[in-house]
Amino acid sequence: xxxxxxxxxxxxxxxxxxxxxxxxxxxxxxxxxxxxxxxxxxxxxxxxxxxxxxxxxxxxxxxxxxxxxxxxxxxxxxxxxxxxxxxxxxxxxxxxxxxxxxxxxxxxxxxxxxxxxxxxxxxxxxxxxxxxxxxxxxxxxxxxxxxxxxxxxxxxxxxxxxxxxxxxxxxxxxxxxxxxxxxxxxxxxxxxxxxxxxxxxxxxxxxxxxxxxxxxxxxxxxxxxxxxxxxxxxxxxxxxxxxxxxxxxxxxxxxxxxxxxxxxx
Numbered sequence: 001x002x003x004x005x006x007x008x009x010x011x012x013x014x015x016x017x018x019x020x021x022x023x024x025x026x027x028x029x030x031x032x033x034x035x036x037x038x039x040x041x042x043x044x045x046x047x048x049x050x051x052x053x054x055x056x057x058x059x060x061x062x063x064x065x066x067x068x069x070x071x072x073x074x075x076x077x078x079x080x081x082x083x084x085x086x087x088x089x090x091x092x093x094x095x096x097x098x099x100x101x102x103x104x105x106x107x108x109x110x111x112x113x114x115x116x117x118x119x120x121x122x123x124x125x126x127x128x129x130x131x132x133x134x135x136x137x138x139x140x141x142x143x144x145x146x147x148x149x150x151x152x153x154x155x156x157x158x159x160x161x162x163x164x165x166x167x168x169x170x171x172x173x174x175x176x177x178x179x180x181x182x183x184x185x186x187x188x189x190x191x192x193x194x195x196x197x198x199x200x201x202x203x204x205x206x207x208x209x210x211x212x213x214x215x216x217x218x219x220x221x222x223x224x225x226x227x228x229x230x231x232x233x234x235x236x237x238x239x240x241x242x243x244x245x246x247x248x249x250x251x252x253x254x255x256x257x258x259x260x261x262x263x264x265x
Contacts, residue, residue, distance in 0.1 A: 003058050007032040007066040014070060022073040025081035028052030030073075032066055043092045049084035060161055064154035071189060072152065074197035079107050082200060099203065102217040106200075108155040111169035111223060112192055114176050114260070115139075115147035121173045121257050124221060127250040129241045133227050140229040145181055149228050150192060156225070163226055165234075166246045170220035172196070176260045195263035221255035222248065 001009065008031060015021050021029040031053050038047050038055040048054055054069065056062045069076045086100050096104065115121050120139060123132035139146045151157055151169065159167045174195065180188070203215040224246050226232040234240050241247050 003063045003066070004032045004034055004056050007056065007063070007070075010066075010070055022069065023077065024048060024052050025077045026050075026052070030054060030069060032056045035062075043084075043087050045080055045083035046087055046092075048080050060158050061154060064157045068152065068154050068157075072193045072196065074193045075152075075200065076107075078197045078201050079103055082203070098217065102203065102215075103200065105170050105217065106172075106220065107153060109153040109168075109170050110220070111152055111156060111171045111225070112150040112174060112196070113147065113171050113221070113223065114150065114174045114180070114188070114192065116176050116178050116180055117146045118175055118257065120147050121175060124171075124223065125173060125254050125257060127248065129224075129227060129247040130238065133229060133235070134238050134241060137229045148181070149223070149225070150189070151225075152196070160225065163232070165224070165226050165232075165243070167225045168246075169223045169225050171223040171255075172199070172219065173221050173255060173257045174260050174263070175257055180260070191260065191264065195258075195260055198263050199258070218253060219255055219258075 011022060011030065011032070023029050026049060029052050033053045033055060035055045035057045037053060038044060044055060054066065056066060082103055083100060086097055086103075090097055113121065113124060117139065120132055120136055123136075133140075136147075140148070149169075149171075151160070153169070156167070156169055174192070183191075199215045227235055227241060227247060229235065232240075
């Protein structure tokens with residue numbers, strides 16, 4: 001089977017297990033189709049919005065995009081909605097709006113760091129790489145972890161097929177309750193899917209309440225992925241983190257820390 005056939009087989013398996021189908025924001029069931037099905041001149045995101053069909057090439061990039069649809073379906077549906085509505089309003093041939101730029105950056109290169117320890121998130125927020133990734137190395141590993149990284153962007157995953165030291169994720173920092181890591185990985189992923197969908201749904205809303213969760217392109221924390229414990233054999237040596245071209249100094253502003261509870265309610 002080719003990639004389209006394999007992804008559709010996974011969709012069918014999802015339906016069998018969950019007694020429901022993955023759909024886009026228009027409630028149209030998602031189906032993967034060959035790239036040639038995309039009409040000439042029609043925007044990719046608009047085609048998905050109008051048909052539920054995802055044009056897919058036979059390569060790593062589109063395979064990984066399909067797998068993210070299977071693992072984060074609510075988020076991908078919101079991304080498609082925001083892209084399609086922005087294209088309808090502003091057109092496809094102009095420069096990307098700030099909204100579409102933030103959507104694209106996270107969709108392609110995003111990741112999520114989840115921790116039940118605010119201090120660890122604050123250390124990443126402050127670019128304290130050695131403290132967060134070396135001193136607290138065991139917090140990332142093993143059965144009793146208190147922090148984890150969930151890759152989201154399909155281009156990011158494609159880069160990790162042939163990893164290099166300077167691969168950097170545009171990352172959201174999310175604080176969870178004690179005991180969150182005791183859940184199954186499926187439960188964790190489902191909660192994160194709901195949270196990310198809500199964050200990006202609100203992003204395009206102009207009149208949010210003062211206490212609402214807000215998101216912008218400045219919400220992304222740079223995170224050199226190969227520095228995460230377990231991602232590279234080389235990072236067991238503390239000197240790995242001395243490369244300031246990769247593990248950079250702090251910026252003038254800090255990415256926020258989002259509370260999972262706020263994103264789910």
